[in-house]
Amino acid sequence: xxTAITADxxxxxxxxxxxxxxxxxxxxxxxxxxxxxxxxxxxxxxxxILEGIREPDEGRVELLGLRPWPRNPKLLPxxxxxxxxxxxxxxxxxxxxxxTFASFYGIGHRRADHWLDRVGLSESASVATDKMSGGxxxxxxxxxxxxxxxxLVFLDxxxxxxxxxARRNLWDLLRDINAEGRxxxxxxxxxxxxxxxxxxxxxxDHGKVLRTGAPAALVRELDDTVRVxxxxxxxxxxxxxxxxxxxGAEVSAVEDNGVLLSVATxxxxxxxxxxxxxxxxRGLEVRGATLEDVFLxxxxxxxxx
Amino acid sequence: MSATAPETDRRTDDAPGEKASAFVSLSRVMFVAxxxxxxxxxxxxxxxxxxxxxxxxxxxGATSPHVKVAQVGQVAVLDSVRGDERAGLDQVLTITQxxxxxxxxxxxxxxDFDALVExxxxxxxxxxxxxADQVRAGGxxxxxxxxxxxANQQATGQPPKYTLAASQVEDQSLKPIQYLTPGLLxxxxxxxxxxxxxxxxxxxRKKRLLRRLRLxxxxxxxxxxxxxxxxxxxxxxxxxxxxxxxxxxxxxxxLTGNWWLVVPLVLCATLAFMSIGLVTGAIAKTEExxxxxxxxxxxxxxxxSGAFFPLDNSPQWLQQFSHVFPLRYLVLAAQSVLTRGxxxxxxxxxxxxxxxxxxxxxxxxWRLFRWEDA
Numbered sequence: 001x002x003t004a005i006t007a008d009x010x011x012x013x014x015x016x017x018x019x020x021x022x023x024x025x026x027x028x029x030x031x032x033x034x035x036x037x038x039x040x041x042x043x044x045x046x047x048x049i050l051e052g053i054r055e056p057d058e059g060r061v062e063l064l065g066l067r068p069w070p071r072n073p074k075l076l077p078x079x080x081x082x083x084x085x086x087x088x089x090x091x092x093x094x095x096x097x098x099x100t101f102a103s104f105y106g107i108g109h110r111r112a113d114h115w116l117d118r119v120g121l122s123e124s125a126s127v128a129t130d131k132m133s134g135g136x137x138x139x140x141x142x143x144x145x146x147x148x149x150x151x152l153v154f155l156d157x158x159x160x161x162x163x164x165x166a167r168r169n170l171w172d173l174l175r176d177i178n179a180e181g182r183x184x185x186x187x188x189x190x191x192x193x194x195x196x197x198x199x200x201x202x203x204x205d206h207g208k209v210l211r212t213g214a215p216a217a218l219v220r221e222l223d224d225t226v227r228v229x230x231x232x233x234x235x236x237x238x239x240x241x242x243x244x245x246x247x248g249a250e251v252s253a254v255e256d257n258g259v260l261l262s263v264a265t266x267x268x269x270x271x272x273x274x275x276x277x278x279x280x281x282r283g284l285e286v287r288g289a290t291l292e293d294v295f296l297x298x299x300x301x302x303x304x305x
Numbered sequence: 306m307s308a309t310a311p312e313t314d315r316r317t318d319d320a321p322g323e324k325a326s327a328f329v330s331l332s333r334v335m336f337v338a339x340x341x342x343x344x345x346x347x348x349x350x351x352x353x354x355x356x357x358x359x360x361x362x363x364x365x366g367a368t369s370p371h372v373k374v375a376q377v378g379q380v381a382v383l384d385s386v387r388g389d390e391r392a393g394l395d396q397v398l399t400i401t402q403x404x405x406x407x408x409x410x411x412x413x414x415x416x417d418f419d420a421l422v423e424x425x426x427x428x429x430x431x432x433x434x435x436x437a438d439q440v441r442a443g444g445x446x447x448x449x450x451x452x453x454x455x456a457n458q459q460a461t462g463q464p465p466k467y468t469l470a471a472s473q474v475e476d477q478s479l480k481p482i483q484y485l486t487p488g489l490l491x492x493x494x495x496x497x498x499x500x501x502x503x504x505x506x507x508x509x510r511k512k513r514l515l516r517r518l519r520l521x522x523x524x525x526x527x528x529x530x531x532x533x534x535x536x537x538x539x540x541x542x543x544x545x546x547x548x549x550x551x552x553x554x555x556x557x558x559x560l561t562g563n564w565w566l567v568v569p570l571v572l573c574a575t576l577a578f579m580s581i582g583l584v585t586g587a588i589a590k591t592e593e594x595x596x597x598x599x600x601x602x603x604x605x606x607x608x609x610s611g612a613f614f615p616l617d618n619s620p621q622w623l624q625q626f627s628h629v630f631p632l633r634y635l636v637l638a639a640q641s642v643l644t645r646g647x648x649x650x651x652x653x654x655x656x657x658x659x660x661x662x663x664x665x666x667x668x669x670x671w672r673l674f675r676w677e678d679a
Binding site: 099 | 327341512513514521
């Protein structure tokens with residue numbers, strides 16, 4: 001397996017803000033890699049440095065064995081980039097837009113139209129880009145990033161602002177793109193999206209990569225913590241703690257946020273029996289740890305999307 | 306751009322003629338956007354033309370200062386003018402009999418008449434005028450003065466010792482359409498070029514289209530070149546439409562021999578104006594800001610460059626100051642080649658100046674240029 005992206009110790013400072021503080025990453029060829037973190041974590045700046053849009057203050061980056069900075073015309077046809085904002089030309093239709101982008105890579109109309117078809121926009125080919133819905137614009141923007149068949153694709157929060165149905169449709173498309181052998185680097189602040197799509201993720205906060213690994217492996221590292229939650233007000237957190245202690249149920253946290261009383265534990269059985277004895281099972285939910293718990297564990301604070 | 310093997314393969318499955326270079330397709334995109342943008346079409350083509358039509362009609366009758374005089378009672382000197390002299394007098398003076406002095410005065414005050422004339426004692430002719438329009442007041446006095454002079458001279462019974470032989474030199478004085486056409490055309494070209502360069506730079510940067518282009522194997526030359534091409538085509542469209550309208554019999558512009566020199570002149574000027582737009586587009590962060598900055602430049606430049614009226618009567622310092630504006634060179638040189646029989650030598654210095662201006666400002670824009678918002 002060859003390496004698609006290598007980043008080594010990249011740093012970038014804007015005035016007083018250290019936006020990226022020593023990020024190192026390796027993404028293998030064919031991998032679906034996620035860059036996770038809340039807004040302001042440094043994902044976008046990291047992505048821009050990887051793409052070669054910004055120069056890092058320190059560190060080095062290689063894409064497909066080539067340096068992206070300064071602008072490298074040999075590399076550009078091999079990478080595809082999609083941004084959060086849809087960067088389209090004024091007053092063109094979807095078809096005219098993708099054909100224009102295709103022409104930059106010496107690609108003709110037929111292949112361009114084929115991509116319109118693949119993202120499900122052939123029906124809307126004559127719609128002006130400023131009249132398209134958020135989901136349509138997002139799909140067109142992805143098609144424009146893929147029109148030249150790049151080996152390495154960067155996607156910046158591609159599903160932000162989409163309704164759940166459109167999001168799922170887009171996930172299918174992204175999985176297909178990756179299945180065809182393209183390396184995909186995706187930034188997202190939706191942890192569920194990363195769990196569904198990514199082979200590996202890097203969790204970022206404050207400009208640093210806190211942890212890198214397969215989503216399932218990161219969750220497993222949490223010692224298989226299970227979250228049990230019931231409606232708030234059935235039993236106080238304090239009383240629950242006493243009962244768990246006397247029943248010998250090992251819990252790592254008991255919290256009442258006014259809506260839910262939630263208990264984090266490795267062994268849910270004794271916790272459940274204590275709650276059953278107290279007749280405090282209304283609204284019961286038991287769920288395994290997720291990337292959100294990983295994030296909470298890594299940063300010590302709630303994940304804020 | 307780079308012709309790697311798989312690239313060449315993938316190019317073969319399309320029919321020839323379907324593929325275009327980045328330069329061609331960017332040019333097409335910008336031209337299509339221009340044609341679909343009603344506001345741009347209005348401001349670059351329709352509005353200047355409306356101004357030409359409006360000003361053309363407004364100033365059409367204003368060439369000879371015709372004055373209206375109210376005459377009260379009999380005025381011997383005026384009444385005695387007969388024959389050819391009478392016809393000559395009628396060309397510059399309309400005399401209306403008004404029954405009494407009070408009514409006549411009232412009408413002069415209101416501006417219905419430029420002056421009133423009545424017989425004074427001892428052969429005196431009394432003229433009373435309003436100072437509101439000094440040019441007309443002066444005109445009335447000059448005309449009446451000359452009538453009285455010639456009457457006096459005739460009264461002596463001698464042939465006049467000195468006579469004035471007046472004949473017009475071809476087109477030394479500009480008729481309105483002759484300065485309106487190059488002036489408004491210059492203004493239109495300046496507005497179109499400055500705005501198109503500046504706004505496409507700002508909006509492409511803001512929409513991240515510049516970033517997208519930077520991440521595609523598109524050369525900066527293709528981006529800049531296509532913008533220059535499209536703006537030059539638009540400027541030539543403006544020129545063609547202006548000349549077509551101005552030479553219709555209604556406006557009656559007569560083009561002189563070397564009028565086609567306006568084409569290279571307009572092209573040089575378009576480059577100069579685009580360079581202004583590149584600078585403002587590099588400075589401005591939003592379209593609104595770019596709009597404001599451009600207007601602040603275009604309006605004074607147009608007035609001070611003689612785009613709306615000739616500068617001949619303006620103060621010396623203002624005429625000196627106008628030398629900094631590229632529009633001045635375009636307007637004067639276009640006047641020269643379009644209507645005054647000017648040749649290549651009359652507009653070469655202007656073209657050189659415009660290109661030099663473009664070079665300096667483009668260099669500045671190059672320094673200020675940003676791909677991204679800071």
